[in-house]
Amino acid sequence: MSEIAPGGLDDPQVVLLSPGIYNSAYFEHVFLAREMGVPLVVGADLVVEDDRVYMRTISGLKPVHTIYRRLNDDFLDPKVFRPDSMLGVPGLIGAWKAGNVAIANAVGTGVADDKAVYAYMPRIIKYYLSEEPLIHNVETHICREAEGLKYTLDNLDKLVTKPVGESGGYGITIGPRASKEELELARDSIRANPENWISQPMIGLSVAPTLAEEGIGPRHLDLRPFIVTGKESWVLPGGLTRVAMKRGSLIVNSSQGGGSKDTWVLADNCNNGSAA
Amino acid sequence: MSMMRFDPGLLARDAEGLFWMARYLERVENLARLIDVTQSFESPGFETDAWFGLIRINADEKNFAARGFSPDAAHVKRFYLLDRGNPTSIPSSLEDARTNARTLRPLMSTEMWRQINVFHRFAGRITPEDMEGDALSRLCTRLKEGVQAHTGITQGTLYRDQGWYFYELGRFIERADQTTRMLDIKYTALLPRDGEEKRVAELTQWNAVLRAAAGYHAFKRYARAAFSAEDVVHFLLRDPSSPRSALLCVRRIESHLDDLRRLYGLSAGEAIERAEILRALLLEKPLGHILATGLHDYLDIVQIHLQQLAAAIGRAFFRDWRPQADEPAQLQEQTQVTA
Numbered sequence A: 001m002s003e004i005a006p007g008g009l010d011d012p013q014v015v016l017l018s019p020g021i022y023n024s025a026y027f028e029h030v031f032l033a034r035e036m037g038v039p040l041v042v043g044a045d046l047v048v049e050d051d052r053v054y055m056r057t058i059s060g061l062k063p064v065h066t067i068y069r070r071l072n073d074d075f076l077d078p079k080v081f082r083p084d085s086m087l088g089v090p091g092l093i094g095a096w097k098a099g100n101v102a103i104a105n106a107v108g109t110g111v112a113d114d115k116a117v118y119a120y121m122p123r124i125i126k127y128y129l130s131e132e133p134l135i136h137n138v139e140t141h142i143c144r145e146a147e148g149l150k151y152t153l154d155n156l157d158k159l160v161t162k163p164v165g166e167s168g169g170y171g172i173t174i175g176p177r178a179s180k181e182e183l184e185l186a187r188d189s190i191r192a193n194p195e196n197w198i199s200q201p202m203i204g205l206s207v208a209p210t211l212a213e214e215g216i217g218p219r220h221l222d223l224r225p226f227i228v229t230g231k232e233s234w235v236l237p238g239g240l241t242r243v244a245m246k247r248g249s250l251i252v253n254s255s256q257g258g259g260s261k262d263t264w265v266l267a268d269n270c271n272n273g274s275a276a
Numbered sequence B: 001m002s003m004m005r006f007d008p009g010l011l012a013r014d015a016e017g018l019f020w021m022a023r024y025l026e027r028v029e030n031l032a033r034l035i036d037v038t039q040s041f042e043s044p045g046f047e048t049d050a051w052f053g054l055i056r057i058n059a060d061e062k063n064f065a066a067r068g069f070s071p072d073a074a075h076v077k078r079f080y081l082l083d084r085g086n087p088t089s090i091p092s093s094l095e096d097a098r099t100n101a102r103t104l105r106p107l108m109s110t111e112m113w114r115q116i117n118v119f120h121r122f123a124g125r126i127t128p129e130d131m132e133g134d135a136l137s138r139l140c141t142r143l144k145e146g147v148q149a150h151t152g153i154t155q156g157t158l159y160r161d162q163g164w165y166f167y168e169l170g171r172f173i174e175r176a177d178q179t180t181r182m183l184d185i186k187y188t189a190l191l192p193r194d195g196e197e198k199r200v201a202e203l204t205q206w207n208a209v210l211r212a213a214a215g216y217h218a219f220k221r222y223a224r225a226a227f228s229a230e231d232v233v234h235f236l237l238r239d240p241s242s243p244r245s246a247l248l249c250v251r252r253i254e255s256h257l258d259d260l261r262r263l264y265g266l267s268a269g270e271a272i273e274r275a276e277i278l279r280a281l282l283l284e285k286p287l288g289h290i291l292a293t294g295l296h297d298y299l300d301i302v303q304i305h306l307q308q309l310a311a312a313i314g315r316a317f318f319r320d321w322r323p324q325a326d327e328p329a330q331l332q333e334q335t336q337v338t339a
Helices: A026-036 A092-097 A109-113 A115-129 A146-154 A180-192 B012-041 B047-057 B061-066 B073-081 B090-103 B110-124 B133-157 B162-188 B195-212 B216-222 B229-237 B246-264 B269-283 B287-293 B295-318
Strands: A014-017 A046-049 A052-057 A060-063 A066-069 A102-104 A159-163 A197-201 A207-212 A215-224 A227-229 A233-235 A240-243 A259-261
Touching: A014 A026, A046 A092, A052 A092, A052 B012, A092 A102, A109 A115, A115 A197, A146 A180, A146 A197, A159 A180, A207 A240, A207 A259, B012 B047, B012 B073, B012 B090, B012 B133, B012 B162, B012 B195, B012 B295, B047 B061, B047 B073, B047 B162, B061 B073, B073 B090, B090 B110, B110 B133, B162 B195, B162 B229, B162 B246, B162 B295, B195 B216, B195 B229, B216 B229, B229 B246, B229 B287, B246 B269, B246 B295, B269 B295, B287 B295
Parallel strands: A014 A066, A066 A102
Antiparallel strands: A046 A052, A052 A060, A159 A197, A207 A215, A215 A240, A227 A233, A240 A259
């Protein structure tokens, strides 16, 4: 975060910009801010003057140089994006354009979150790096391509269909678990707008013992690893384990009531001097 | 050379959050004390008068009626112990304290956060049975102890930077205010008309007020054997060592404001001035004179001064801290302004 601050600063002020306590990921924002040792701010704490960003402290305005934002693009600046955003900072994009503040992730990076981009990753790697991907994708069928669309429609009851522009587990149909009506609904949506859809086989997510209302029971989970890219890239020795709190559910997203678990990385002391 | 990187500053919003978290929790402890002492003021056939007195000293008459309650002992208890729709109830104050605590999580210890959550859950499970007879006193004890555990954990774990001073300022302003209300409860209490009976009843009531303020034993050590009302009022308003006395609270406030100026260069001239005026108000007139002309009115004036002091702190640090601020936002006096 310090590396990307506007030039010439020994000790740039980094902040984490959160939508606040009512966001489902607020706990994570607190955790990250604490581990990074940076102030956790909300939009109302920041103010832009002459294209420079400041935070309101008890001793007045303090300059801010890098913003790690956990706020979606459209809420960032009511002057540029959604005018009804109460969570953003008026003038923030102006300050960013003027080069006076760095925003991470950069505005527009949300496009990489699009599931259609995921589907093309193996081809992107090949095209730009002439390499094979080291970790393979989940087999993904792209409905904007005739072949993928046909395969998807022919096998709807075996596939998971996902809208490309959504996140948080919304709009997903899990074929093997869907009713006839749900499958027909998914079929209609895909036919109406094939570009908006991809499909994947249902992944047999692993389970772990989880404390639930009725006691300890199995719940599905997945692992999100994190890779930080600055001047160099490195993989964090840990990750986010997300867990579906509903019995049998494969939707682990926190915005749909999913929880998180500790992630343990077991280090081999013989080969590795430092434990994670 | 210091090993610390730099002073990260304190967000105005976080300073305000600390101030209010402390106030809400202090309010819970004192309301539990007031409820406890009100129960001991109950005399058979006159329960309603005793309990409605609680509504009056908290200036909650309008709010009480608006919530659909009528002057009745059981209604007053429900209003303060169960009614989440009443912003001055104990469950509401704890809800507000916890909401502030959530915004302050990066600044507070895990131990503080955990205790507030456990306490918040406890207060959310108060039942009508907990408000009957002896159970009520036990409930008040649990509520007091909940805040005392919070205070102790905070003393032992909260990092002592600027934030700590705002937490303390909130706590002492609220405590001073609540002590004046505790004294005021005597004003609404019923007394037999005259003679020996009246004298005894009055002494019993003053003893109850002292016990509510946890000051009974200390008072006994320092007061004359045949004490008067004036002695009790002195102890709760002017005693420099009684931890709940208004004077001690105001002196702590002055010293914290002074530390903020000295250690962090944060000046709040208006707030310091207001604290000085308040200290003078507490000390200047002979108590005999105050008692003769009306303690209740005097306590009202003290409460107004405390509100003005809180507003001045708000103007200095939370809202209009920028010298060039053109539109002074109104700081509400008794409850927090939420953005």
